[in-house]
Amino acid sequence: MTLTAPVTFLVGENGSGKSTLIEAVAEAHGLDAHGGRAGRKYGNDRPKTPLGQQLRLEYTSAGSRMVTGPRRGRRGYFLRAETAFGLMRTVTGLPGYWQDDVTIMSHGEGFLAVLDAMFAHPGLYLMDEPEAALSFSSCLRLVALMQQLADTGGQVICATHSPLLTALPGAQILEVGEHGIRQAAWGDLALIDHWRRYLADPSAYLRHLFATDDADRR
Ligand SMILES: Nc1ncnc2c1ncn2[C@@H]1O[C@H](COP(=O)(O)OP(=O)(O)OP(=O)(O)O)[C@@H](O)[C@H]1O
């Protein structure tokens, strides 16, 4: 897998292996596969992921300088929806994190507070479906943050089902599936085609879902 752009999106069906890849990259980079900041472990000794143990990362020269430095100096963050809330509760207010109390914010507000605070320096930033918590306009803010990271020498790898996020200009899109991992253009993605057709005419999809129910009722 070669990352050819500062922002790489992983797309594909449920179960295609996006999260598996992101977790393995996290682990290989020294980030906790359960989510969080570089150089920190978040209080459990669960074993490494099998792929994370096998994976070897090749860095750019700027990237190598970052990983050969002290472990705590490694820049990076792994934001994953499933574990983010517990993690955010634990580290809120600690030095090097965000100062806003995310426990009194909504899900999406908390996410944005974290993103704003943590995504401020070049590094490796991994995200697993960040759109899950975010409204349309918050997703746009996230796109702007990703672009900012790209401009300052960061690398983002983001698993997503979002047609909005993947539209970031210049981003690399890798489609994961039974075919393996292949590069794809935004406009050619199955996900974009489905969303276009669904928004143009939801009934074209919905009538197939409810057709048998209607027949049963009659
Ligand atoms: N250690 C493992 N050994 C074998 N199979 C595994 C292992 N861990 C996960 N899987 C399987 O690998 C597949 C990929 O899972 P993964 O969570 O990476 O999918 P995903 O692309 O992130 O899906 P989603 O879009 O639903 O988040 C799943 O079918 C899962 O059950």
Ligand SMILES: [Mg+2]
């Ligand atoms: Mg996943």
